[in-house]
Amino acid sequence: MQEDTKGNFNILSFTGLGLWNVYFIAKFALAHYEYLTLNFLYNGLLLLFILLPLKNRFLCIARTVVALIAAVALLYSESWLPGPDSIISNAQNIAGFSAMYVAQLIVDFVNVKMVIWGIVIVLAYLLIKNWVRLTVFTLGYFICLVLQPYYVAWTTKPAVEQNVEVVAQNKPSQPQQETNADPSAITSETIDKWYTAFLDYEKGRRAEFPQGLSANDTPFEIILMNICSLSNDDLLASDLMNHPVLSEFNIRFDHFNSATSYSGPATLRLLNAVCGQVNHDSLYDGRRPECEIMNRLDQLGYRQHLYLDHRGQYDNYLQTLRDKAGLMAPLESTAKYPVRYMAFDDEEIADDLAVLRDWQRKTSRDKETKRHVTLFNFIALHDGNRLPRHSRWEEFKPRAIRFLNDLQTFMHELERSGRKVMLIVVPEHGAAVRGDRIQAPRLRDIPSMRITEVPLMVKFFGIKNMPAEPIHVTGPTSYLAMSTLIGRVLSLNYFGADGGSVPLEELVRDLPETNPVSENGQSVVLTYRGNDYIRQKGGEWRPYPRER
Template sequence: MKLSGLGVWNLYFIVKFALFYYGAIDFDFLSNAAFAALLAIQLKDVRIEKVKHVIAIVIAVILLYKDSWLPPINRLTKQAGNVQDFSFGYFIELMGRVINVDMLLGFFIIVILFWYSSQWIRFTTVTIAGLMFIGWQGQSSLTNNNVNQVAGNNFAAEPQNRESIVTTETQSPEQKLKDFYQQQSLLTSHFPQEYNGEMFDVIILNICSMAVDDLNTIGVSVTDMYKDFDVVFSDFNSATSYSGPAAIRLLRASCGQTSQTALFKDAPEQCYLFKNLEKLGYQNNIVMNHDGHFDEFKGLIKKNGGLDSKPFNIDSMPVAQYGFDNSPIYSDGAVLNGWLDTDAKDCAPCAMYYNTISLHDGNQFVNHARTTSQESYPTRHENLFSDINKFIKNLEKRDRNVMLMIVPEHGAALKGDKVQFAGLREIPSPAIVSVPVAIKFIGPDVQSYSQIVIDESTSYFALSELINKTLQTNLFGGNSSIANLLENLPKAPKVAENADTIMMYVNKRPYIQLDGGDWSAYPQGK
């Protein structure tokens, strides 16, 4: 046994150095250094040496995956059932996002330069120097992080929200998170026993895959998109980046934000928004432009969201798109107006929850050549809001008082970033969870003057409180203004969770924790 050069394995490390420099992967110093040390050991027995290199190939793949920002293997196995539903075309589209042309060209150039210069450059020395530099850089960053923590981590989504969290200068992120959930546990909307004044319908349109960042990507202004709406929340926190948890959080808006695991446990009855409305005489309606089978969405909103009504029948509606799993996605306009012409006539007042996946990643238009999700998103977005605006016109024609709310579930991650390729939402980054929410009050006596834009970070509890205030102020009787409803509106720091993944702000920067590990700054930019 003796030590030797790394040979062709130097190419592996050089490629990883390049990916790490670009920000496409992380780099675990100890694991990679130990792997390099293993490769440097040359065994006398040729057969054992060959076996070592075969094993090394397996280790190299595992190590590269571990250093990547891709979801851990155990999460992929948990999602195996859902992944199996992906169409072949969608798999190809996803592969094109992971391995792009620039990456392949860069890899080709590195390989050619390596083979050309390996005769006169000792690349093992280069690899060792690279490992030492990354190890030193990591130790330096750790020291800086410790200094910053001792200096004080003011935890808030925005400067004006600092008063919402009481912390000491030496608190750890875990303690701050605990304090946040403790304060949120004290929040409950206290609905009146009967509504004051004219009754009104509550209609919530829950849109999958539309964040402020997505709108910026396709050149759509939030205020222009909502130009006919009365209230716009430009920095609403969806608190998660997946549909099921987002829907549950919305349907439990009458209490403060809970942890991810608490979403799938029983909650006090007063937390369920639609149950609170039902006690006031509202008839609950569930409407979707899909069958709700993927990830058991229909079952989730029933079991964990408190919506146990039978969904509106859409079998006879026209199909506008097919999803990533080839399931039919029905026309938003046909479904919304179909409900308005039928079931809406039998309830007064109505509380309607609508869920649409027209903007979901991987959708394809019916009778249309296949396109990527990024290419079709602007058209799908335009079609969706054309249908919504026509639905609003039909609501106005019926002379019914309506409080209409548009609440996106999460973003589509159209651009992606250094950590997650386009469409990947494993980590609830700010670009994915910052969604545009809007409210429109429809009624002849509503005092509406101009659009009110709220830039501070807010979340679901604020929506419940707005409904609660509207029930108590007789807004639709003309006895109050919309501006009065917004006084003392609850704000909320931007904290978001997926399974085993948490994002929150520390010193005005987003930090993440994966699988209960250390907190690290979320890389910004592409």
């Protein structure tokens, strides 16, 4: 305690926020542009704690230390950064990153524009602090933010009550694409009920698959090419949407949702494609044999093959596919292939064209089996890959150009071989080349639609007189549509006639649609009435920030 001019002892002294004005003004700006979501209760408590009038020097120092710790923790919790649960659950995988890759991620994570604006705010504060009582404006603005929702609810209450009933009628079996719905009429509870109904509906969905094949059916081969890190947005951001190979496919799915932004769950969803979509945790609950597309094809006489351009050890990838999706195909050795890249964990990545040519040689020598189904998994486009003997990671665009060129070469060689093949290119997820407002480029912890909408493409080889231009499937689709398409090709003996047994338009007509819902372990993103919403760690549903 200190003695005042009248001889009284006290420890109280009222002061303003001081430099803390910068902290709160910066947060208000970030919240306005949706880079974070303010927690009014905790920010209010922090403000009161900082404004608590203290005169004792040691108490002031202790308060400052506590306030700094609380301010950092609060800012982190309000941001869109991965939570502690996500980091802990991925600790083993993160530990596998090379030191150079971690250093590059840290450097690339820095938002230079935000740093500059932060410096501007600090300089502005230093210039005007002696002329303007900023604490009054900071507190006044915060109070307005707190009262704003109540004012909006009071002024729009009749409209909200009228619209809630309409929103509640939205059924997951009928994907809604309305863009004029009043966002204020949509609550977290409404979306949660819809999400639960969506999962219940998906549980009962099955692709139409033949129980057997006739001896008169024309044999053909099936390739499922699972590519890591290639989304529609990546192609747009890299100016590759018009790459020549993309126009050579017969069918393009314009809005195919891979439903996740990580490799393991993406391939698990692919291998269970015969059934509807389940939530993330259900992927790891156990096997569902009736859903396993490779094994269902195996029952129809298709011999399984598995080719990777990596060893499949990171994150226990390959063993998880065997345990949770019943993948039986033996892994072809990658040791003999030329090395194209070094991965983010210093693993060697094989040249993908060499892998594809090895498949051609081996399967063409198999004279006993006419039907093959092959799963390829390629990670050449994964973030952090670098050329051998290089320390800096290779940019996405040159790697994507190389891969698409190799894919085109493989397709031309396959065309010349005369083999009857149904090639399905189905990327796992995107590379997040340009990120968005809440997630920096190259990060995929949040499965945004930018990351999970991927270019699924189908090409038929060995069928003459196919349409010159690809047929586009424009509705929202996912793996169920892909497996249904395979089932139709089998049931209709599509390879049994020149130009296909039915017109291509008929082959893709009324493929099952799936509402866009994407999940990782800690986050869910879905599209509801034309707007995207996000839920993290089982919390409330919030609007997904749009680009301005």
